[in-house]
Amino acid sequence: MTLIDTHAHLDYFKFDADRAEVLERARSAGVAAILNVGVDVPSSRRAVALAEQYEAIYAAVGMHPHDAKKLDGAALAELRDLAQHPKVVAVGEMGLDFYRDLSPRDVQRRAFKSQLAWAVKLGKPVIIHDRDAHQEVLDVLTDWAAGLGGSPLAGRPGVLHTFSGDLEMAEKAMELGFYLSISGPVTYQNAGRLSGIVQALPLDRLLVETDCPFLAPHPHRGRRNEPAYVRLVAGRIADLKGISLEELAEATTANAQRLFGFESLGSKGKKE
Numbered sequence: 001m002t003l004i005d006t007h008a009h010l011d012y013f014k015f016d017a018d019r020a021e022v023l024e025r026a027r028s029a030g031v032a033a034i035l036n037v038g039v040d041v042p043s044s045r046r047a048v049a050l051a052e053q054y055e056a057i058y059a060a061v062g063m064h065p066h067d068a069k070k071l072d073g074a075a076l077a078e079l080r081d082l083a084q085h086p087k088v089v090a091v092g093e094m095g096l097d098f099y100r101d102l103s104p105r106d107v108q109r110r111a112f113k114s115q116l117a118w119a120v121k122l123g124k125p126v127i128i129h130d131r132d133a134h135q136e137v138l139d140v141l142t143d144w145a146a147g148l149g150g151s152p153l154a155g156r157p158g159v160l161h162t163f164s165g166d167l168e169m170a171e172k173a174m175e176l177g178f179y180l181s182i183s184g185p186v187t188y189q190n191a192g193r194l195s196g197i198v199q200a201l202p203l204d205r206l207l208v209e210t211d212c213p214f215l216a217p218h219p220h221r222g223r224r225n226e227p228a229y230v231r232l233v234a235g236r237i238a239d240l241k242g243i244s245l246e247e248l249a250e251a252t253t254a255n256a257q258r259l260f261g262f263e264s265l266g267s268k269g270k271k272e
Contacts (some may be wrong), residue, residue: 001249002032003234004256005227006095006163006181007127008037011046012059014213014224023054026227032056033262034227037093037104037161038129039064040076051087056196059129060264068103070073070112076114083122089260091119092127093161096140099132109140114196116144119158120151125259126158128178136167138172145176156259162211167197176218179259181207182219184225187236199240203251206221207259 005026015022026034036051037060038044043063050061053185061082063071075253085090094115096108130137141157148154159179163170170180180201186194198206201213210216210233217232231245238248256262 001246002253003030003208004253004262005031005034005210005212005232005262006159006256007183007215008036008152008212008227009039009043010034010212010227011038011043011050012213013100015226020118022226022228023056026230029054029228029231031227032253033058033229033256035060035089035111035256037090037259038062038079038082038096039093040067040070041078041168041248044079046214048082048085048088054151057087057246058260059085059086059088060092062092062127063111064093064116065095065097065108065111065129066100066102071111071114072154076118079115080118081125083118088124089262090125090127091115091122092158094126095129096097096129096133096137097129102111104189109136113144116217120148120153120170123152125156126211128160129162130160130164134169138165138169141176141178144244151154159207159259161209162215163197164194168199170197170201176225179205181209182237183209183211183233184215184221184229187217187232188241189218195240198237203243203248204255206237206252208237208252208257222251225250229255 036047038047049061051057155177157177160179162183163180210230216225238245
């Protein structure tokens with residue numbers, strides 16, 4: 001059985017003391033690939049460095065809405081350069097966060113749209129962060145997707161990670177070609193609404209992730225999350241959909257390969 005953790009932050013300092021052991025536990029849990037996602041320029045550099053060091057790790061580079069105010073010309077140029085690396089398979093994470101508002105909303109919007117624009121030029125799918133900004137995120141993505149035309153991204157524009165919208169938003173996003181990624185909260189006792197959405201979603205648009213070190217699934221909630229725990233997320237989704245864990249793993253792994261092109265990249269990193 002093979003799983004892919006499609007959203008992790010293994011470059012964070014919380015993994016500095018035991019990163020190799022964390023990766024070994026992931027391998028033992030059946031995790032064949034991990035997408036390490038940048039949130040600003042330094043973390044994007046680290047994501048690429050980890051992808052170069054470890055065969056199982058791939059990278060995404062981008063500017064999180066919290067740090068959108070840092071996306072000046074120099075930062076954008078460096079992110080574009082980093083995105084040329086053969087193991088960078090996506091742009092992000094990007095989007096809007098109207099919950100914490102750590103960057104002004106107009107600045108978040110500009111950073112979001114500028115990254116969407118250069119993702120098209122790179123031909124790489126986008127990873128979307130959305131918190132308390134559901135309708136505006138959907139509006140921006142709808143306008144952007146309408147212009148994809150003959151782009152390689154038509155039909156596979158990206159993923160809404162740690163999906164937190166409602167079923168109507170999910171359906172509209174899927175109509176645009178987006179995948180929806182589910183993380184630890186689906187395992188929580190108060191996940192009734194999310195559980196219902198997951199039950200309604202088609203298998204061919206689902207991805208699984210940890211968003212580690214955040215959002216650890218039950219029974220690890222409140223502690224550091226890690227890629228091995230994506231198996232717990234997958235197991236809960238399989239239960240909700242009334243299928244085996246193996247069937248869920250096969251579907252979500254195929255979806256991740258289709259979206260991010262892991263198969264065509266092959267082995268470009270080196271084993272530690």
